[in-house]
Amino acid sequence: MRNPVYYEDVSPGHGTLQPRSWTAGSDARRLDLSGEWDFRLSPTARPDDEAFTEDGFDPAAAPGWRSVRVPGHWVLQGHGEPAYTNTRYPFPVDPPRVPDENPTGDHRHVFDLPADWPGDGEVVLRFEGVESCARVWLNGRVLGDFQGSRLPHEFAVGGLLRPHGNVLAVRVHQWSAGSYLEDQDMWWLPGIFREVTLQHRPEGALDDFWVHAGYDHTDGSGLLRVDCPQRARLTVPELGVDLASGEDLRLPVEPWTAETPRLYDAVLSTGSEAVSLRIGFRTVTVEDGVLRVNGGRVLFRGVNRHEFHPETGRTVDAETMRRDLVLMKRHNINAVRTSHYPPHPAFLDLCDELGLWVIDECDLETHGFTHVDWRGNPVDDERWTPALVDRARRMVERDKNHPSIVVWSLGNECGSGKGLGEMARWIRDRDPSRPLHYENDPDYPDSDLHSMMYARQSKVDEIGRAGATRKPFILCEYAHAMGNGPGGLTEYQRLFEKYEHCQGGFVWEWTDHGLPRRTADGRDFFAYGGDFGEPVHDGNFVCDGLVFPDRTPSPGLVEYKKVVEPVRITGDGTARTVRVRNLHDFADLSALALEWSYEVEGEPLGGGRLPLPHVPAGGHADLELPAPPRTDVAGEAQWTVRAVLAGDTAWAPEGHCVAWAQLPAVPAAPTTAPASGAQVAPRRDGSSLTLGPASFDAVTGALTRLGAVPVEGLRLDVWRAPTDNDEGAPWKPGSGPGTAWRRLGLHRMRHRVDAVECDDAGLTVRTRVAPAASDLALRAVYRWTATDELLRLDVSVDPEGTWEVPLPRLGVRLALPGAYDRVRWFGGGPGEAYPDTRAASLVGRWEESVDGLQTPYVRPQENGARADVRWARLTDAAGGGLRVAAGTAYFWLTARRWTSEHLDAAAHTTDLVPDDRVYVNLDHGQHGIGSASCGPGVLQRHKLMVSTARFGFTFSAVAGDEG
Incomplete structure (x- = not known):
């Protein structure tokens, strides 16, 4: 057996300094070493080839040397390929050993010190993040090695530096013993992916510091103390504070919360170094089974967040970080779990500033050991304990001064083991002011929270009804936002609001991790697992976010915003009464204004503002709407009431909508078939039948034309x-209904016409719709009646046999020429909705192109339905086309340039090639969405169970801009 090498060592590394606080605000000199570095990629670890570390080495004259950007991942810069797995290690499980095939990147950077670089004190070389193991040389001298990819490491280098020609060499191995601790459901992306800096440490500089800033909610006082090894003074000008380190001070302050992120600018100085800080006063406790901040219960409206940028991977710039957090705030998200590692510290600075609760999670996951029955799991092997504790320590020491961090998390999906207990003991000894989180051990010996993943709504209800436990309950992951979804959010949120110790959850996850690629003919798409030739991968399971890779909000994010809105508006539109409930945990509603509008048939007829009295957190106010602005316009009417920002904030401008509700004022008049006196009889003309404005095939009964509009294939x-x-x-086949649908053959239904019957009142077409190899069927009868201008369709559906699965949808589909690509409708919008994802569907008049109706999920799938449609028009550029109105019940509208079958066959968006038709679905029912891609399926009330159904539509031709 070969001698152990450093990259297979279970220790955290060698030669690094003790961890310390993040000091971005220091006035000490820094040198950013970012830029183009010389680079060579080797297929193996090359432990004996170290010539590149020496002064005389010339990369330009050596074979295989290119360049990469640092920070960055070499596999995203043309050197090798990325790979995605969810839980499986992409190498043999033989801890701590790794394969000889171990891609290794040698990095070399030559730099000069600035002419005015200080000559006193010490200098440290700091790496913010390197995946997964690095050995470092400076000017030919080995400094050491380290593991722990998402954590900082520093080396003392003052005695090695020279004014010119410093040679920094870093060997980075993709696989190491540390890889066994970093199986975190994401792309494997090796490289120096965070900044590398030189930092001057003058004599008397701050080795470390911890600003303790508690808050006593009983008297409104802040409790201030700063601990550091050196003598230092803390000044807070706004509070008139000048405090020596080690001293305690109590004074009146405004507290920090995620809703009111009050920060005080401060400076901590030793005389030789000054560090600018922002202090937030807050205290976190667990009392009687409830997590409290500043004495108040917290409800997490949270999201899990991986670091990801579609072009640079886990190298995420400050602009993208801020954009992410602004999007979160605008969508009523108030909490982030940093899955499954500490983020770049600048992200936590932004959480402090903008206001989000943070669960800071350690760089630890050993999920792949589940595939070998947890044999060899490092968290239960004492040889690995020093590395586990080192990771916990580096997280806590770096991030301890952030008020946004209210919980430490030991890691994710590591099973159970003594190493977790050692991590917990160290953290509790170091920081008793924050509770600990860990989900994956059902006995919760090391967690102050009762945490679960993907529990059903019924399980949450059971936990809630059981009464307060000794631990607060959260769903650290729920509502898997993969593709179209997640569904069932409303039911979860009502349970969180109902039970005090059920304190919310964190949707999985924030971002789709699609990587941009281009087809041979120049069309762009986002790639996922398997698109880079990986022999082991988990497909598009990496695309499960609330925003698309380019940060476009998905319908799931819009739905989540509505479900978790911190203001609940209810009332009676007929009686003109409104109740406004403040669901904030701390803030009153003084930052908001209340606006109303009055719409008839979707058209606004007037609007204004309602006076909003003081409403404290948890309180409510009852208000009265004004008289309708007009009563001379007939039709369905409703009030729309919105809570909007009354002024600009750091995350949204004045007028941004935080919450809304629609209150019916005048119900819609029921739609009936054409009056008997106006009905016309069908007329046969050779192979055609004419009925009012429509033409039919006399043999099949198929609708072929409506006015001037050709119609094709209208059927169930x-x-x-x-x-x-x-x-x-993916690991649980059949957990969703799709497998049963395909097994039954619902994707290849066959249609048989049994009768085409004419009478004086209309046309009846009797059919049987059934899958092959089964005696199950749906008897569908189409009854057509008409006036000279209107065509009425009534559909009756009666099942044959015992159906044990729900239907995906139930309605009629038809095709129009491709020119009819402009859609206007009165109903739910502007975005898509399904039975359990319709909270954000706002009734109004909407207009969009057929292309604009599509939701471009990274893996194509069912999308784009609009709910509660009263009527819709599909027209060409000249405004002519077809109008369809609801019968006795509203319908679901979908329109595409491809069929559901083509959509089903596509693996990427570029596989969807439009043809010369627009395919329109008018659905009586849709099956819900659920979260079964990693969680519970569709709730029973949202399933489209097979039963007798009756529904209908009225069609007419439009020649111009008609309403």
């Missing part, structure tokens, strides 16, 4: 391209 449709949630969890 039950199929949709299964969503990721329909398909279920």
Whole structure:
């Protein structure tokens, strides 16, 4: 057996300094070493080839040397390929050993010191993040090696530096013993992906510091103390504070919360170094089974966040970080779990500033050991304990001064073991002011929270009804946002609001991790697992975010915003009464204004503002709406009431909508079939039948034309391209209904016409719709009646046999020429909705192109339905086309340039090639969405169970701009 090498060492590394606080605000000199570095990629670890570390080495004259950007990942810069796995290690499980095939990147950077670089004190070389193991040389001298990819490491280098020609050499191995601790459901992306800096440490500089800033909610006082090894003074000008380190001070302050992120500018100085800080006063406790901040219960409206940028991977710039947090705040998200490692510290600075609760999670996950029954799991092997504790220590010491961090997390999905207990003991000894979180051990010996993943709504209800436990309950992951979804958010949120110790959850996750690629003919798409030739991968399971890779909000994010809105507006539109409930944990509603509008048939007729009295957190106010601005316009009417920002904030401008509700004022008049006196009889003309404005095939009864508009293939449709949630969890076949749908053959239904019957009142077409190899069927009868201008369709559906699965959809599908690509409708919008994702569907008049109706999920699937449609028009550029109105019930509208079958067959968006038709679905029912891609399926009330159904539509031709 070969001698152990450093990259297979279970220790955290050698030669590094003790961890310390993040000091971005220091006035000590720094030199950023970012830029183009010389680079060589080797297929193996090359432990004996160290010539590149020496002064005389010339990369330009050596074979295989290129360049890469630092910070960055070499596999995203043309050197090798990325790979994605969810839980499986992409190498043999033989801890701590790794394969000889171990891609290794040698990095070399030559730099000069600035002419005015200080000559006193010490200098440290700091790496913010390197995946997964690095050995470092400076000017030919080995400094040491380290593991722990998402954590900082420093070396003392003052005695090695020279004014000119410093040679920094870093060997980075993709695989190491540390890789066994970093199986975190993401792309494997090796490289120096965070900044590398030189930092001057003058004599008497701050080795470390900890600003303790508690808050006593009983008297409104702050409790201030700063601990550091050196003598230092803390000044807070706004508070008139000048405090020596080690001293305690109590004084009146405004507290920090995620809703009111009050920060005080401060400076901590030793005389030789001054560090600018922002202090937030707050205290976190667990009392009687409830997590409290500043004495108040907290409800997490949270999201899990990996670091990801589609072009640079886990190298995320400050602009993208801020954009992420602004999007979160604008969508009513108030909490982030840093899955599954500490983020770049600048992200935590932004959380302090903008206001989000943070669960800071350690760089630890050993999920791949579940595939070998947890044999060899490092968290239960004492040889690994020093590395585990080192990771916990580096997280806590770096991040301890952030008020936004209210919980430390030991890591994710590591099973159970004594190493976790050692981590917990160290953290509790170091920082008793924050509770600990860990989910994956059901006995929770090391967690102050009762944490679960993907529990059903019924389980949350059971935990809630059981009464307060000794630990607060959260869902650290729930509502898997993969593809179209997640569904069932509303039911979760009502349970969180109902039970005090059920304190919310964190949707999985924030971002789709799609990587940009281009087809041979120049069309762009986002790639996922398997698109880079990986022999082991987990497909598009890496695309499960609330925003698309380019940060476009998905319908799931819009839905989440509505479900978790911190203001609940209810009332009676007929009685003109409104109740405004403040669901904030701390803030009153003084930052908001209340606006109303009055709409008839979707058209606004007037609006204004309502006076909003003082409403404290947890309180409510009852208000009265004004008289309708007009009563001379007939039709369905409703009030829309919005809570909007009354002024600009750091994350949104004045007028940004925080919450809304629609209150019906005048119900819609029921739609009936054309009056008997106005009905016309069908007329046969050779192979055609004419009925009012429509033409039919006399043999098949198929509608062929409505006015001037050709119509093709109108018939019953039950199929949709299964969503990721329909398909279920990849490791649990059949967990979603998609498998049963395909097994039954719902994607290849056959249609048989049994009768075409004419009478004086209309046309009846009797059909049987059934899958092959089964005696199950749907008897569908189409009854057509008409006036000279209107065509009425009534559909009756009666099942044959015992159906044990729900239907994907139930309605009719038809095709129009491709020119009819402009859609206007009165109903739910502007975005898509399904039975359990419709909270954000706002009733109004909307207009969009057929292309604009599509939701471009990274893996194509069912999308784009609009709910509660009263009527819709599909027209060409001249405004002519077809109008369809609801019968006795509103319908779901979908329009595409491809069929559901083509959508189902596509693996990427570039596989969707439009043809010369627009395919329109008018659905009586849709199956819900659920979260079965990694969680519970569709709730029973949102399933489209097979039963007798009756529904209908009225069609008419439009020649111009008609309403």
